[in-house]
Amino acid sequence: MGVPKKRKSKSRVGHHRSQWERKQKLLQLVSCPNCGRLILPHHICPYCHHYKGKEVKV
Numbered sequence: 001m002g003v004p005k006k007r008k009s010k011s012r013v014g015h016h017r018s019q020w021e022r023k024q025k026l027l028q029l030v031s032c033p034n035c036g037r038l039i040l041p042h043h044i045c046p047y048c049h050h051y052k053g054k055e056v057k058v
């Protein structure tokens, strides 16, 4: 069954889209200072296992 077109008001959709943009910004990637690849911020690099300039042993 389809969802009625007027179920969500324009302001509600606008709010939802603004929150979606906020989430996208949280997923920004940074480049690893050791190997230069794109990694998640505040995480150990999965390629060279470096974090804060040191090698981390897993």
Ligand SMILES: [Zn+2]
Pocket: 032, 033, 034, 035, 036, 037, 045, 046, 047, 048, 049, 050
């Ligand atoms: Zn790296």
